[in-house]
Amino acid sequence: MAGKRKGRRQFGRVRKLPSGRFQARYPGPDGVDRPADRTFATITDADLWLAKKRIEIEEGRWLDPDDGKTTVKDWAARWLASVGPQLKHKTRATYRSIITSRINPVLGDRELSSLRPITIAEWVAKMKTDGVGASWIRQCYRVLAQIMTAAVDNGLIAMTPCRGVRLPRMPQTEPHILTQLEVSRIVRAASAPHDLLIALLAFGGLRIGEAFALRRGDIDVQRCLLHVDENLGEANGALVFDLPKSHQKRTLTLASSLVQRLSAYLDRLPGNDDALLFTNGAGGPLRYNQWRKAHFDPAVSAAGLTDVTPHDLRASHATWVADQYGVMTAAHRLGHSNASVTTRHYARPAAGRDAQVAEASESWIEGHDNAQRARRGHDDDDDGTAGVLVPA
Known part of the structure; x- marks a missing residue:
């Protein structure tokens, strides 16, 4: 029976471990034989995992699991070095400060593939607990999101963990508009x-x-x-x-x-x-x-x-x-x-404009612009629109 199952399986192999669980191994497109990232309760589960892995390779979606073991600290440094020359000096210094003071102390030693949205949500929550302002938290998150997006674009991870994370709202502040x-x-x-x-x-x-x-x-x-x-x-x-x-x-x-x-x-x-x-x-x-x-x-x-x-x-x-x-x-x-x-x-409604609109609407209701007609000297002319009211 086992021989028949092995004959049907044309990709990878499965073996039973002393614990009774099953381990799956497969050949990567680089020729390296790799084990699955977990063991399975049944041989059927192992077979299904191998089938999915084969499709990933055939469709070009396969990622080298070793790349996902890159730490956040190492990847952030590589990312900043690549984008830094295109950034303004102040922006580059801000990004470096965020990576050094906020990202690396908490996430720096984590492998990229180990990060999940809950990991990022906990990181955001810690900053809020530490008294970091909403604006700075949002800026830190944006930098991390760029780092993670670059990891996806370069094939280190399949999906960014910076998704579905609720960020603190910015306080609504209005500029003081002077005359x-x-x-x-x-x-x-x-x-x-x-x-x-x-x-x-x-x-x-x-x-x-x-x-x-x-x-x-x-x-x-x-x-x-x-x-x-x-x-x-x-x-x-x-x-x-x-x-x-x-x-x-x-x-x-x-x-x-x-x-x-x-x-x-x-x-x-x-x-x-x-x-x-x-x-x-x-x-x-x-x-x-x-x-x-x-x-x-x-x-x-x-x-x-x-x-x-x-x-x-x-x-x-x-x-x-x-x-x-x-x-x-x-x-x-x-x-x-x-x-x-x-x-x-920046721009805000100028003071008094709402009252001016109300005043102008008197002429709109009558169906003409009284001020404009007066300027043109047609106050006594009847163009057939006077007295027209806007329907309720």
Whole structure:
């Protein structure tokens, strides 16, 4: 009987162990004879496992089990080395920090093939218990998910364990949208030349790092243009010049009055076109925390305002532009490749617009635009639509 069963089986072999369970072995496509990753209660179960393994090999889906034994730590290091040259310096430093401080201490010694969604869920839960913020947890998870996806793409594991994991929700925070007059008060209260820097944040929509990285040559006085092609950020305490976020270089048109003030400032500023537009007292690049404490926050207080951040000026600019000229124009000025980012994180409905819509709807209900008709001098004309009501 056993001989007949063996004759029918044309792939692999099964033997009975002293324990009474059955072990299956099969030849891999590389010619190496390998045992199954587990034993079986019956010879039928072993045969079924071998049949599935044969199909995997025939369809090209077979994975070398030895590759799955690669540790998370070793694969993460290899992955970062492969993607690092394409990343911005600050992003690369952030990824390295996450791998070193959050991934390796908990998962680093685990084999890739041993990870399951529950493993990742427990890792996320531990970070939350340790008091890690929701934003940082989500960023750590995104990095691990990239590492695991690369493991799948390179044939180390069949499926990523980063699936179906519930992440902590981000707290809903709304930017403080200021009026143009409120911003003007902050600008007037700031000391020179930081008043110009604040004006560029509010009336140009720049990121703070983009403003810090501006150079003399970025100002085109004749055409009232500003070229935004660099960003100054901090990575592990070091200042790093890099491309703007998402590599979105752009050219902005500035108000002529602001350009005139910038021109007067440039006339007094030493250096060539590569010289930084704004520097600290020693002539070096600005650092966010120091600049905010020394210049921005005092100007906000002097303007009689509270709870205003430099980032609020960018959000305010987005709101003003989107309200008057559309979200696509706002997205361009902010350097967003996708307008949904502008509406989700920056632009907000301008105050009072809802009441204006209600006022305008009076004319909609009547079937014409009273204000438009008045401008055209047709107040007394009857085009046959007056008195038409919207059905209830």
